[in-house]
Amino acid sequence: MASEQPSVPAKAKLWNRPGFRALVFQVLLVAVLLYFGLTILGNTLHNLEQRGISTGFGFLNNEAGFGIVMSLIEFNESHTFGRTFLVGLLNTVLVSFLGIILATILGFLIGVARLSRNWIVSRLAAVYIETFRNIPLLLQILFWYFAVLAQLPRPKQSIGIGETVFLNNRGLYMGAPVPEAGFSMTIAAFFIGIIATFFIARWAHKRQDATGKQFHTVWAGIGLIIGLPAVVFLFSGTPLAWDLPVLKGFNFKGGMVIIPELAALLLALSIYTASFIAEIVRSGILSVSHGQTEAAHALGLRNAPTLRLIIIPQAMRVIIPQLTSQYLNLTKNSSLATAVGYPDLVAVFAGTTLNQTGQAVEVIAMTMAVYLTLSLLISFYMNWYNKRKQLVER
Amino acid sequence: MSKFVPQPDLPAPITNVGVIGWLRNNLFPSPLDTAMTLAALYFLYLYVPPLFDWAIFSADWFGDSRDACTSGGACWVFVSVRFKQFMVGLYPDAEVWRVSTAAVLFVALMIPMFIKGFKHKAWLGAFILFGFPFIAFILFSGGSFGLELVETNMWGGLFLTLVLSFVGIVAALPLGILLALGRRSSMPIVKSVCVVFIEFWRGVPLITVLFMSSVMLPLFLPEGMNFDKLLRAMIGIVLFQSAYMAEVVRSGLQAIPKGQYEAAKALGLSYWQSMGLIILPQALKLVIPGIVNTFIALFKDTTLVLIIGLFDLLSMIQSASQDAKWLGFEIEGYVFAALIFWVFCFGMSRYSMSLERKLETSHARN
Numbered sequence: 001m002a003s004e005q006p007s008v009p010a011k012a013k014l015w016n017r018p019g020f021r022a023l024v025f026q027v028l029l030v031a032v033l034l035y036f037g038l039t040i041l042g043n044t045l046h047n048l049e050q051r052g053i054s055t056g057f058g059f060l061n062n063e064a065g066f067g068i069v070m071s072l073i074e075f076n077e078s079h080t081f082g083r084t085f086l087v088g089l090l091n092t093v094l095v096s097f098l099g100i101i102l103a104t105i106l107g108f109l110i111g112v113a114r115l116s117r118n119w120i121v122s123r124l125a126a127v128y129i130e131t132f133r134n135i136p137l138l139l140q141i142l143f144w145y146f147a148v149l150a151q152l153p154r155p156k157q158s159i160g161i162g163e164t165v166f167l168n169n170r171g172l173y174m175g176a177p178v179p180e181a182g183f184s185m186t187i188a189a190f191f192i193g194i195i196a197t198f199f200i201a202r203w204a205h206k207r208q209d210a211t212g213k214q215f216h217t218v219w220a221g222i223g224l225i226i227g228l229p230a231v232v233f234l235f236s237g238t239p240l241a242w243d244l245p246v247l248k249g250f251n252f253k254g255g256m257v258i259i260p261e262l263a264a265l266l267l268a269l270s271i272y273t274a275s276f277i278a279e280i281v282r283s284g285i286l287s288v289s290h291g292q293t294e295a296a297h298a299l300g301l302r303n304a305p306t307l308r309l310i311i312i313p314q315a316m317r318v319i320i321p322q323l324t325s326q327y328l329n330l331t332k333n334s335s336l337a338t339a340v341g342y343p344d345l346v347a348v349f350a351g352t353t354l355n356q357t358g359q360a361v362e363v364i365a366m367t368m369a370v371y372l373t374l375s376l377l378i379s380f381y382m383n384w385y386n387k388r389k390q391l392v393e394r
Numbered sequence: 395m396s397k398f399v400p401q402p403d404l405p406a407p408i409t410n411v412g413v414i415g416w417l418r419n420n421l422f423p424s425p426l427d428t429a430m431t432l433a434a435l436y437f438l439y440l441y442v443p444p445l446f447d448w449a450i451f452s453a454d455w456f457g458d459s460r461d462a463c464t465s466g467g468a469c470w471v472f473v474s475v476r477f478k479q480f481m482v483g484l485y486p487d488a489e490v491w492r493v494s495t496a497a498v499l500f501v502a503l504m505i506p507m508f509i510k511g512f513k514h515k516a517w518l519g520a521f522i523l524f525g526f527p528f529i530a531f532i533l534f535s536g537g538s539f540g541l542e543l544v545e546t547n548m549w550g551g552l553f554l555t556l557v558l559s560f561v562g563i564v565a566a567l568p569l570g571i572l573l574a575l576g577r578r579s580s581m582p583i584v585k586s587v588c589v590v591f592i593e594f595w596r597g598v599p600l601i602t603v604l605f606m607s608s609v610m611l612p613l614f615l616p617e618g619m620n621f622d623k624l625l626r627a628m629i630g631i632v633l634f635q636s637a638y639m640a641e642v643v644r645s646g647l648q649a650i651p652k653g654q655y656e657a658a659k660a661l662g663l664s665y666w667q668s669m670g671l672i673i674l675p676q677a678l679k680l681v682i683p684g685i686v687n688t689f690i691a692l693f694k695d696t697t698l699v700l701i702i703g704l705f706d707l708l709s710m711i712q713s714a715s716q717d718a719k720w721l722g723f724e725i726e727g728y729v730f731a732a733l734i735f736w737v738f739c740f741g742m743s744r745y746s747m748s749l750e751r752k753l754e755t756s757h758a759r760n
Contacts, residue, residue, distance in 0.1 A: 026583040033587065040614045047613045118427045119420035120434045134739035135732045136694040139708055143732070146715070147724045332599035339701055350605050360609040368598045368606070375597035 044361065051358070059357045060085070066352055068343045070259050081353050088348035089370060095265055095344060096331040102270035103330060104323075107277025114282050125278065133275040138336050140272055145264035145340040152260075155251045164244055166252060172263065173245035176256040182239040189232040193224035200224075261342035265334065273330045277323065284319035285311065317389050321382055328378050332371060345370060449729070460720060472723040473730045476714050480730070483550015483705050489542060492533045493553050500526065523564050530557075546624040550705035552734060554624075558631060558696040558706065563639075563689050565632040570639025571678075575669060577640065578647055588640070595637035600695050603630045608702045627699050635692055642684040646677035680753065686746035690739050697735075707731055 014020055048055055060082035068075050071087040072094060114125035132140070150169060153159065158168040164175040197220065204215035233240075245255030288311050296306040338347035345367060354363040405411075409418060421431045452467030455474070463469035473480070482493050503522050506512045534557070537543040549557065576588035595603070607630030612620055621629070650673055658668030700709040711727040714720060 022581045026581050029584060029587065043616050044613045047617060050617065116427075116430075117420065117423065118430055118434075121430050124434055124437075130740060131736070134690075134694075134736045134743065136697040136708065136735055138697040138700065139728060139731055139735065142708070142712060143725075143728045146712075147728055150724075335599040335601045336698070336701075338601065346599070346601055346605070350602060354605075354609065360613060364602065364606050364610055368602050371599055371602065372594065372597040376593070379593075 048361075053358050055359075055362070057362055059359050059362070062357075064353070064356070066356065068348060069341070070262065070343055081357065084353050085345075085349050085366065088343060088345035091342070091348070092331070092334055092337075092344040092346075092370075095262060095269070095334045095337065095342065096327075098266055099269040099273065099330050099334065100327050102266065103273035103277055103326075106270055106274035108281055110274060110278035111281025111285075114278060115285060129275045129278050131275075132271055133279075135272075137268060137272045137333055138339055140268040141264055141336055141340055144267045145260065149260040149264055155247065158247075158252075164242070164255075166245055166247075168252075169260065170251055170257075171260055172258040173252045174256045174258075175242040175244045176254075178241045178243050180239040180241055182236045185236050186229045186233045186239075189229040190225065193226075193228045197221040197224050259342070261337070261340045264340055265337050265342050269330055269333060273326055273333075276326050276329075280319055280322045280326065281315075284315040284322075287318045288314045320389070321386060324378055324382050324385075328375055331374060335371075460723070463723075468726050468729070469723050470726060470730075472714075472720050472726050476710075476720075479551060479714065480707060480710050481551045482553045483710060484548045485544060485550070485553065486542075486548065489536070489544055492536070492541065492544075496530045496533045499529070523567070527561070527564055546622050549624065551710050552707045554699075554704065555693070555696050555706045555708075558628065558699065559689065559693040561628050562631045562635045562692050562696070563685070565628075566635035566639045567685070569632065569636035571643050571674065573636060573640035574643035574647060577644055592637045592640050595634050596641070600631075600634055600698055601701060603634045604698060604702045606630065623702070623704060627702060627704055631692070631696070635688070638688050638691075639685070642681050642688055643677065645684065646681035647673065649680055650677050682753070683746040683750040686742055686749065690742050690746075693738060693742075694735065707734065 015024075045055070061080050063077075064079055064081050064084050065077050067077055068084065068087055070091065072090045073083075073087060075083060075087050110125045110128055113121050114129065116122045116125070152167060152169040155166075155168045155170055158166040158173075160166050166173040197217075200215075200220055201217050204217045208214055243254050245252040245257070292310050292314065293306060296310040301309065334344055335346040337344035338351055341347065350363055350367045354360060357363070406415075408414060422428045448467050450467075452465045453470055454463045454465055454467065455470050456462065457471040458475055460469065460471070462471045478487075478490070482490055485493060500522075503518065503526060506518055507515060507522075512518075532538060533541070534549070535544060535546065573588050573592055576584050577592065579585050579588070604627060607626045608623065611626050611629065615621075654672055654676065655668065658672040661668075663671065696706055697708040699706050700712065705713070708731050711731045715724040715727045
């Protein structure tokens with residue numbers, strides 16, 4: 001008997017146990033981080049005191065004293081810094097929203113063109129994709145702003161389309177619709193149309209499941225959402241006036257205007273992002289194996305229903321997550337607005353407001369918080385979507 | 395009975411093969427396609443000849459002032475006169491050889507990486523990533539070995555763009571690896587610290603990071619201590635980039651089968667041994683294309699330093715085109731910058747794609 005061999009292994013020394021090591025390591029990490037954070041905090045407070053900058057968010061209630069070239073809500077010099085934040089935020093939302101719509105349309109078109117069996121169309125789409133995604137976005141924004149839009153004529157020599165649309169180097173001027181009394185009925189009709197379409201679609205779906213009979217939901221929907229408000233609009237006596245832009249002095253007054261800063265930013269953002277979306281769409285459609293198409297054809301589905309019922313729903317599973325992250329990128333990239341002076345959140349708030357108040361920490365923190373909230377919301381949505389659409393494997 | 399002699403095969407119908415067949419199948423298979431083809435051809439006819447005419451045939455190539463630009467085409471004189479500034483910024487003329495030497499050295503070091511039979515790629519790669527930057531730094535900034543000191547505010551142009559993106563990647567790689575390992579750690583505090591760090595930097599736009607590094611960083615430091623502008627921008631870029639790098643590395647770590655981790659443990663390797671000897675070598679090899687793609691994104695993003703007042707390539711061109719002597723030649727400047735960025739990014743993306751294909755074959759599906 002080998003009695004010197006203990007039947008129970010000796011207990012490992014304390015510092016050799018994984019649990020203990022993990023604990024020590026984590027305590028150390030927390031200590032280092034705390035020390036680091038406190039040092040930074042101390043330095044910052046000391047530096048701010050030295051420079052005579054007050055801390056806190058009180059500055060948000062002070063009068064801003066500067067104008068903003070474009071705002072969706074009323075704004076002038078006497079409004080507060082807090083309101084500059086809101087103006088910037090709304091402008092960011094506006095350019096991101098428009099950019100996302102344009103980029104999606106353009107991206108899907110180019111992506112489908114890239115897959116076309118027509119050689120020249122597919123080549124052109126490839127050239128588009130490879131050109132625009134390999135050139136920095138900032139360069140594209142500057143190009144549109146300084147090289148293209150700055151070459152437009154002065155207001156007096158505007159390019160006019162009829163008497164309602166004018167294009168010059170100060171922007172694109174258009175007539176603005178002004179609703180009169182009774183227009184709310186048209187809006188109500190529009191929403192009624194949407195709600196009715198929703199219920200009809202549900203009814204049609206149920207009926208098809210039960211009886212196999214099909215119903216032209218699309219046409220009914222178009223009739224309800226567009227036709228119904230149009231009829232109401234005509235019968236209530238077209239209660240809509242147009243505020244037309246008129247040349248007064250050196251520039252146009254009245255109407256709506258798309259300022260060149262917005263146009264340049266929008267063009268560059270949507271063209272750049274579209275090249276990425278096109279690749280996503282292409283890879284999404286290619287990811288659906290050809291067997292699916294063959295199986296659908298074997299079941300007797302024609303090309304259009306195959307695409308609509310078989311290919312696209314499966315391609316969307318691949319497309320949507322990547323598309324969402326492109327939307328997020330576009331929103332973050334819209335902060336490049338500051339290079340051409342479009343008054344978005346970064347330009348107005350982290351730019352002008354920061355310079356005026358010197359409250360660097362608060363301003364940057366607020367700006368970052370906006371983008372962070374947005375990206376966290378989007379990643380929550382993505383996780384939820386991925387869970388819902390995941391292939392259920394048995 | 396006569397023997398059956400098969401007739402020779404008939405050639406395929408002329409409309410299905412050769413040039414005509416290709417045209418029919420690829421350009422004119424249906425009326426809609428015919429219309430699209432014709433529209434595309436018309437579009438090309440409308441825009442391509444004038445473009446070539448502007449850029450090449452009726453362009454002005456030689457001269458030393460804007461008076462040389464008379465033909466109405468592109469005025470490349472603008473670019474050739476300012477070429478030195480676009481490449482190295484305000485770097486002193488007498489010292490430009492230092493930048494060129496580093497560039498030549500870099501290319502010379504990179505060549506063996508593309509040679510198939512070369513055996514020491516890993517060592518050479520490690521040297522390029524972690525040894526070369528020090529040599530380059532000594533060359534660029536000087537102040538030792540009898541080299542004259544060149545302040546970083548003289549650095550500019552394409553040179554600065556390359557320095558920023560190279561530093562961004564080289565410094566972000568180790569940090570990204572640590573963060574990725576931390577995010578997959580079983581220690582809850584380590585894991586949450588890494589997750590918060592990564593998600594924070596990935597959630598904010600680079601421009602706010604640059605703003606932060608240029609206005610907030612000086613506040614964080616003890617009084618009297620300050621970095622120069624370039625270093626501050628670099629710190630911002632590295633922190634930002636490390637978060638993206640961490641996610642790339644993490645995707646590689648996730649692709650390594652569990653058996654590898656277990657086998658390493660079974661051999662009695664410690665955590666760092668199993669990571670350094672077993673997991674990371676495989677994971678990093680898998681994510682090389684991902685790293686190259688991150689590099690491309692960073693390379694394009696370095697143009698943002700224009701906004702905080704550093705003079706990279708785009709910024710040089712922007713300020714040159716606002717020069718009173720050269721007003722009205724923005725387009726030439728932007729096209730030149732676009733061409734340089736395009737060549738770099740396109741080249742790298744092709745390289746990454748070829749790597750992806752090469753690496754795919756070595757990992758046959760099981």
